[in-house]
Amino acid sequence: MIQIHCPYCGETLPELEFAYAGEAHIERPLSPSEQSDEQWAEFLFLRENVKGPHFERWRHLHGCGRFFNAVRNTITDRFYITYKAGEPRPDLATLLEEDK
């Protein structure tokens, strides 16, 4: 079973307590009415579908209930880092270097 570190609880817990919540760092446009249909469709539906390190959201559903962000390798399921929602996107090259 995958163990996931919750940045709010400060504990590393089994994945069963968590729920996946899609790609991270997707910003809702501030004024949707000024978006073209293409731009809006891109915001709503188009995702990176990364093979490898992926920035994604998780929720500690059966725990503190918070959403947080993680970088997970979609091939190996390895979590490089988890960090609180609202924190800046960590530098991927540094993460991969630290993981070696």
Added chain:
Amino acid sequence: MSKHISSLAPSVVVDTAAARVAVSQLIGRISLRARGDLAAVGNAIGVALPTKIGTCAKADGIEVACLGPDEWTLLVSLNQIEKVEDALAALYPSLPHSMTEVTGREVTFTIEGPQAVDLLSIATPRDIASIKVGEARRTLFDGATVVLWRDAETSFRMDVWNSFAPFLATTLETGAKELAAELA
């Protein structure tokens, strides 16, 4: 109050050499969400809010567990709950927060006995040993979200939503009997 919705009456679910499971007496419950001046909340309810997730605080007739960064659950004796509600309601103008009385939402199982930890581990993915005595956690038990309080090494309380309670009682009963059968 919403207390009349509770489904299971206080009773012993199972009592074996391994563990004893019982449905507790009715107790008042409040779900509290707040940010900002937590000291003011502490003064109002008479017990300082713990801020580390999983830690608890206790005072006369009231028990608080921190479930999330801005979320607490309060167990209050029935004769004090209106007083606590009024004290929190008086804070609304100065400190907007969310206080919901959820007495009828949950029932509490007490689980104790030499193999209480083994009994819980049959349906909890997390390591029970990571919950220290005097702490509480919201976690998963047999597919349902529960709040697990550890009162002593082998004594726990589990707050369960009503709709899951009969199902979880059956799981606990089966587990306690199996563990007792291994002892025999």
